[in-house]
Amino acid sequence: MSGLSDALLQALREAVGEAGLITDAERMQSYLSDWRGAYRGQAAAVLRPASTEEVAAVVRLCAQAGVALVPQGGNTGLCGGSIPDDSGAQIVLSLTRMKRIRAVDVANATITVEAGMILQQLQEAAAEVGRLFPLSLGAEGSCTVGGNLATNAGGTAVLRYGNMRDLTLGLEVVLPDGRVWDGLRGLRKDNTGYDLKHLFIGSEGTLGIITAAVLKLFPAVRSLTTAWVALPSPQAAVELIGQMRGLCGDRLTGFELMSRQSVEFVLRHVAGVSDPFAETHPWYVLIELSDTQPNAPLNELLEQGLGAALEQGVALDAVVAASDAQVRALWALREGISEAQNHEGPSLKHDISVPVSRIPDFIERTDAALQQAFPGVRIVTYGHVGDGNLHYNISKPAGAEDGAFKAQAEAIMRVIYDQTLRYAGSISAEHGLGQSKRLAAQHYKAPLELELMTRVKQALDPAGLMNPGKLL
Structure with missing residues (x-):
């Protein structure tokens, strides 16, 4: 049984059609757990609207009935932001049927797409018109544009192109009362007051439901070169990126530590x-x-920069990929880290950011603090040095019991987040808060920031029906 009244269930069925309503417990399962199995909830139903009008109708009905909605895209997040709670009273609203391209404006360098479009399909659509959509991350084959917007996704190209907030010109959003805000404007200049789209980007579905977006396109990449460089320290990485930026400018599009x-x-x-x-x-x-x-003379630039770094002792060794296959092989070493760590038992994932200049001190002090408090833990540090984002993950000591390690999760997090605060950083650089970091945010964000965020939430969603229990 769904737990919804017969009248509401029938009204929802009429709003989205039989294809858009799931109440069967077995069919709902894939919507009730994240891809890692770290978060699991229950739901009264799963709704899969096929248009903005259907989303608006669902939101109006749920607002009238006082039923909470949990928006969901590709369900690839790491913080449980798209998973319902255990009450079985919430409705999961999946946007995956809304995947149309509404418009491509090559002259304006924009593409307008719906929230359920898979990121990789968006990249391919841009390539078909000779353009680039640069957001790139490990889940791009299954994550959706709506989820990318809801979490202000980053990825490996932020150094050159920025995160999702920087790539977005306009939004269409269904508000908590069911009204539709049409902000689908492909304007790079619009100085007419508050830029409302920025309220919804990064809000994790707590203020409304993003249904479409106008996104920026860029010239296609026609030359590319990749190198793998050995370094003595994180300080060398900070020095090297400074040198490469000075030499290459915007041609430097990736720098992964x-x-x-x-x-x-x-x-x-x-x-x-x-x-x-x-x-x-x-x-x-x-x-x-x-x-x-x-x-373009990219190999020459790269060799010039690396040659100088090797002479100065900033770099210890380097290899430049000589083929597409070698490029893929080098990226596989970077992109395989998260998967590989899972084979070593439970891992505690922390997605933090600090100013680029402070990365070396952060790593040195936090490593030392962890080893002193939790001897033998294995620290898996990697990330996007150019934007200060580190994935600072902890694996259990070799041979340790899973349960004993998991019991230390809160204490380990405290050490890492205390150091992050010390270095004027953020406890979530690109993954969002979801349910996993919601309570930590109450401790590490400034009280005035939390007050202002709460006021925004109350102004737009006074009944608290938009993804409750997430972010705030």
């Missing part, structure tokens, strides 16, 4: 990868240069 522990996990558990160097090194970066011109 990885600890040796991260790479060892990949080499141990991911098939088909190999160490580019005969010797081991404490740290590595993957550097990518790209250009819109074919046959």
